[in-house]
Amino acid sequence: MSLVLGGCELPAQILFPSLFLIVRTLVNGLAGFAYLYLRSDYYWKSKLVMWSSMFACCCALSSIGGMFSFLTGEFLVRGAMEGVVRCLIATLGIPLALYLHAFNFQKYQSIPFSGMSVILIGDASVLVFVLLEIFWAGADYRITVSFAVAYICILGMTLVAVWAMHDMCAEQADIIALQAESQRLQGERELFRATEATLEDLRCIRHDLKNQYSYMQILLSQKRYGELEAYFQQLTDHLPAQLNYIDCGNRAVNAILNMEMGKAKKEDVQMEHQLVVPPVLPFAEDDLCALLANLLDNAIEECARLRQVKDLPVSLRLEIYPHRTYLYIMCRNTTDRKQLQRRGTALSTTKADGRLHGYGTRIISKIAEKYNGCAEFGLDSGNFVAKIMIDMLSGETGGVTA
Template structure:
């Protein structure tokens, strides 16, 4: 056995590595505890993990897996309590922290043995006594965990929900168990086909296997993010196409309505000649006013915006929502029809949906403004809302049950704005939910005659 030649990692150092690995993932989460509570919980967790490792070291060798299972359970509880993460998310972090802790501890001990124990007259002296040993320990641990934090920060952003599935957790746990088992196999039994037998080389094998496990978990998370991004883009693309199809359908419907009204205007003269002139006069005046009201909604300077506003105005009437709009549609000439319909359609849909939830009919209000400021197109969408905004990981999420089909409205708006170099901000102010878009006007864009439309 290797332990007869070179001592294995002191249990206290393993416990410290496990605690530091957990802290990496705690710090990568936005929804962690307040600093004072986190400091207190971290201190307790450090003592527990070091104590569990020390206690496991007193058990017979055959009980070693039980001690490690207890240590892994403590790591999980620490991560779960410190990050307020869902059960599966905490398990996913625990698997990664376990492999990372094994990797750093194995790397440090390999370096430690190479410089301080090989060739010593008393190789059994495994302590960190002496400035050189302490300095080596500090440099390796600090550098390794700092690099791990920077590497993992590319895949774990504080504002991004983790959304770990059962399959993701099972894969991560399997990688961690296989890595942990293979890296320590030589220390349990040197008689298997996969065990090392040449002293110091066993440490090298353990470090290499732990590194492969960490790389495998890193690749798994990268693949998860790639699949999630593809899913979001697909959902956003479906929304864009849906909004565009709605626009085309609404445009055809409005064209049919306009043709009908055009015919009715020619029939007014005939109707006026009918019997009972007072009733007919009153009816005709009302009919003409209706025609003018509908026609007045199609003069923003953008045929796409005309169709969207007309359609949303009718929807607001049906849902008891008061829509007020001041818009210069000529500013949208540099955007494609599909992008205009997606951006404005989603923004108005969200605003109308939010306003319709308000119990007080007098507060079911939606305001839209579209105007130019310097070299920017400014769009604001405001609506009264019921005061409830659901967030996860700092992001607003849908209140509907089917998240696979809903919840991408704001993402689609942001995506479209950023496509043109713009930005989107969301805020709540005095009972109002406000979405504000700033999109720079291209230098080569030539506007048509500015038009301002006001609907109330």
């Protein structure tokens, strides 16, 4: 493409100078976009910001170089010095490229659309000035100076916007990471409390068994077999029909779900479940804990709110089972929400303080995307339904075991 343009440059500049400059600018932009689209593994938003910013910077530097070269020849000295000035300004493309590479958005999966729009508007403004300069610059040195100052200001604002947007995304990612860590620590505290309560129950059971064995020993020694048989029958009648303990075959999932079942029981929320979990999962235990804990915490809180505020009947159901190479997770709970408010790919929180809440669905989506999966949230007949699929072939080695 460059060779074709190079061969046509001289006759085209003579016959259609303005049109040729416009076509060359557009072709260079399309060539850069095609190269970045085919060769880069960045997310599409990161590609768009990188391409538009780099293209605008190149156009701005080319125009600024031409303007300063023109002003050098106009007021200082003509000849080689004009070319030196143009070359020096062109070399600024290297630090600009390094700057954009350092502040790229590749590792951030959620980029606010408003911030990205500010960057793109700044880039578009540079391109508009390029087109205007093609027709107006050169007629008067004052116009050239005005264009040069405008280029520098808009380019500076765009670069500052890139830095500010990158800083915002980094801060948001840190908040999500801290929220996930807080969720994990809270889960560990809940597990510690549950373990402590279980140990206390075991102490009570041991004490009761000791008394029961002593009583049975007395009945046996006195050959009061009828009373002993009646006592055995009484103990049998008081045994629970089944233990409220989840055992899905995976140790880590068992610990998380039993902890969440304890929370649901405290809120008087009945949790139904259908679980077919492989004994070995390739996911990091922290990720699995954060995903399930956020999923069930949101559901339990919503059900508890409806019971306390509106005294409505509630239901909560969790399903986990393999589907081909994916692990499918579905959580459905009663809700009174009529529509979902979204912030990008995540849902807006319904809690009073949105600054401290609302990261649960973001954490879930981020973990799903980490393992080449997806998360979907929706409403269905008065129920909030969350569906997650995570690829069991993309997980880390040495993951969650039974």
